[in-house]
Amino acid sequence: MTANLASAGAYIVQTFFGLYVVALMLRFLMQVSRVDYYNPISQAIVKLTDPPIQPLRSLLPTVRGVNFATLAVAFVVQLVAVVLVMLLSGGPILHPIYVAWVMVGLFSLIFDIYFFALIIMVIASWIAPYSNHPALTLTHQLTEPICAPARRLLPPMGGLDFSIILVFMFIVIIDRILVIEPLAHQYLRIPPGLILGL
Secondary structure, eight states: OOOHHHHHHHHHHHHHHHHHHHHHHHHHHHHHOOOOOTTTHHHHHHHHHHHHHHHGGGTEETTTTTTTHHHHHHHHHHHHHHHHHHHTTTSSOOTTTTHHHHHHHHHHHHHHHHHHHHHHHHHHHHHHHHHOOHHHHHHHEEEHHHHHHHHHHSSSBBTOOOOHHHHHHHIIIIIIIIIIIIIIIISSSOOOOOSSSO
């Protein structure tokens, strides 16, 4: 019974902390991509994530679109989640390896956000190609900085944009084959399911 309660507690921590880290990383990518902040979804993400970021803004300013305050909060939130889950599962409360786990987890989350955003873009191009829905507008603005270089390599042909395939391949190769997952599971031995997306 105690083990079941610990598992339930770990699941709750992973879910709520993980979702908040997703919101923080979305905000970070929105800043890097310079999306439209008048978009209602953008405003909701900013309002949700602003309280912990606000105090750090003067200490960690934005440099060339990289908001270090947002990254710092995402790092701390993910680290707290890892510590709590390890505590609930009987692992060490503090360990230097947790820092590496969190950093790899945040990088993995960036790739996952782009991966699912691209899937949304592809599906939307089939079923609602001319939609101005705020979610689709945000998704387009978010993915444009990574799609534009691929579009220069592989321009649209016959009205079809195949450049997105190059971006998908790049994401899968880096995230699943060469870097993130091998680093997470073979070298750092991150427990499966500890961090959202790994």
